[in-house]
Amino acid sequence: MGELLTVNMGPQHPSTHGVLYLELKMDGEIVVDCKPHLGYLHRSIEKIAENRTYTQFIPFTDRLDYLASMNNNLGYCLAVEKLLNIAVPDRAQYLRVIIAELNRAVSHLVAIGTFAQDLGAYATPLFYAFRDREKIVDLFDSICGGRLTYNYMRIGGVSADIPARTEQIIKDFIAYERKQLIEYNELLTYNVIFLARSKNIGILSKEVARSYSVTGPMLRASGIKWDIRKEEPYSMYDKFDFDVPVGANGDSWDRFKVRLDEISQSLRIVEQAIGGIPEGNPVSKVNRVFRGTGEAYVRTENPRGELGFYLVAEGGFNPTRCKIRSPSFSNLGALSELVKGLNISDAVCVLGSMDIVMGEIDR
Amino acid sequence: MKNNDILQKIKNKFPDLSLEETPHGLVIPKTALLDVAGFLKIEMDFENCHCVTAVDRRDKLELIYLLYSTSHHFMLTLKTFVTLDDLTVETLSGLWRSADWLEREVYDLFGIKFQNHPDLRRIMNPDDWTDFPLRKNFTRADFIPRPQSTGLKGPNS
Amino acid sequence: MMIRLFTGFYSILKGFKVTFKNMLKKPVTLNYPIVKKPMTDRFRGMVDLVPEKCVICYQCIKICPTAALELEHKVLEDNKTKTITKFVFNGELCCFCGFCGEICPTDAIFLNKMYEVSYFAHKDLLTIDLMRKDKYKHVDGGESS
């Protein structure tokens, strides 16, 4: 082994998904050591939470995992509702599930697109993914008025009822997306180059995954059938029938495939939920005032893993502490172990298959 | 599996330990943290260190470990108190690798020093910082917490 | 070996099929500066105000998570009617959550449909006087609707 080459990959690099900075020690093209440096997107959201009322913090949760704002909203609202014992109308629960699952689907679409981009499939899969995502973003736009930071859920409900034609749009989208998934399979999943690039790359074993507290599609790709929606159903998830896709050996391709399968499962949930939305008023007004004491930890299944909110309240209008346990943070911890001994191209592939969002890692 | 059972088992294992059971988790003295955690991991099958965090209780810091056991389907909240004059705690990163970064985060934001941690550096804030931003007494010239608004009624509060 | 070569070749051809099929489809994008997309009813653009409707209840000031709004008023001589002396919106702090519009009892403050927001000077964005009628006139396409 000769002299090691130190390559500073990031914070400005096309494939570090934002502002991740990896300090790579390389022997030629082989990565010998990888040291992630975080904090380039640190906005001290946990400190902000301590100085905001419970309602005021909702817009900030949008900015954690900005690809899955709805799921973050849901997690936070559930945590506050558990902390303060607030009842939620059934209709709001259903709407939350539908919206969260749609957001999961489109978030996975982005993950798939960016992963393909990292493997060098120039922009095309990414554009297809964004084209499909756009339909849902348009729908969310008509529901809540935002295109990225939705800020839709409220403590004890949602901000507004869905507009009249929403159900039809969702049904159309489900039919459309199922056709598109076949196309993704043809374009990417079973493409020989794609397989050669991602199969058996970055294998994450069950034990290592558990030890690093890896969650979400990454954990399931390693062969552990674990989904909070199944194990500890929150909101209305126990009413719906869906499978938990599991990977065979935990390599990059499995992580990709699990995400692809999860899209169709999400569509299944939405399809079941859309038929049975109960009547009622789901709206919770923004001028409600909350206060209470206690501690609550709620974890929800985000597209990237288990998002947890640990809320501590001491009676004021705002929480004393709001710890956000972000899935990408824990998932990224396993990176340096996975990329050791791999080619730099494979390191990019592993990082892409993790599907991290820096917004929730740095918080 | 309930809090009680685990409490009982820990009590059997460590008879002379001052254990306390609160509705929000088990509180153990910080000197016994490593022993209890090791017991929980190896004999009680808590193979997942889900989350590590701390809460500033003004006179002391409350360190919280959320441990999860897949086989028991149970999440244990393990708490310990760290006084401000002695901020050292034994690290658990040797038991769970996820604790490595999570403890670094707690060190970064609260200043709790984890002894024998392999790489105790700040993780989010700049390395040359001296403040611990999530402490309640954190002040800085350019840090302006929003005036705490209350029950929304009336003009200027 | 040969079989692998052929199946690999076939899978690549399948990819070509997908991209070719898409080549024949209509573009989904718009010819942007010429064709513009209409915003939805609930779209949250810039914060806007109808000063006549405002009852100076300070609800929006209190709910605003980022303290982007600043309101001052004075009571007139008759000790009853209040008038706004200053209502300033900080476009940089705003996170476009729409809480102010949601909480307003008279719908005086609301978020309009503007999405092309750019200013020549930074300080212009920091202090947008909501009391002025032409506050968004200078921005391209910005009608105070």
Place this chain on the structure above:
Amino acid sequence: MSVIFLKGLAVLGFIAVSAMFSIWLERKISAWIQNRMGPMMTGFHGTLQPVADTIKLLLKEDIVPKGVDFLSWWLAPFFVTVPVVMAFLVIPFSSKWIALDLNVGVLYVCSVTSICVLGIFMAGWGSNNKYSLLGGMRSAAQIISYEVPLLLSVLLVVMQSGTMSMQGIVAAQEHGWFILKPHLTLAFLIYFISATAEVNRVPFDIPEAESELVAGYHTEYSGMKFAMFFVAEYTNMFIISAIATTLFLGGWQGPFLPGLVWFLLKSYGLVAFLMWMRWTLPRVRMDQMMSFAWKVLTPMALLNLLISGWFMVK
């Protein structure tokens, strides 16, 4: 003397126009594949967009990064661009339109285009950038490996036609394109794959691998020097398509239309196919690419050469 000078000028003009057209075509094809519109604002459907880009690149500041190996950094764009221009000398656009019908035309064009690797490596080394260095190293390994199957498959064409002159090869295809003969179909496939690797196009674009090496060997270049790399890339693409047209697709021959039109049609058809390929396939990895060259393409080309050579001799 003056005639060859004029011909040279014509070649330069053609290169400029062809590169601009290729860039426009690439952007349009990528847009169509991705359900976008592509450039629309300058000229009819953005036809003048490359002109605008060129003006922008000409006016840009030429940034010299700190610590570059100045000579190799400065010379690299020329080493990449000049061979491309030189290769145009022997390309037969029609029965009359050829700058110089060398009797070793095939050999000449193959040797001239391989000079490019020198320029790329110089750029990689001279830039004082680790990504550039990796890109340059990759490029050197890649281009040298793929030269072997490329030449072996071209050799088959020379054997078939019995001449190395480009016009002679075109003339030999008067009664049927070479691609229609089974052993030459295989040779065409091998040639096309290797040539794709030669010009660093997807799926073999590892020297510039955007997601890994930012922009590979031309990371540090800006302004006109970057434009030269750009022009070289697109002209290279045209050249390999033109050579493929000449060697396998009957060159300028075709019914009804004049030779020049046929030649350009065929060449740009291949260029368009290369672009289609770029926007469809993911990138292969370095070691996979090398093993593909040495374990699949080279033995296949050799076998093809041996077997068909045996049949020819018999």
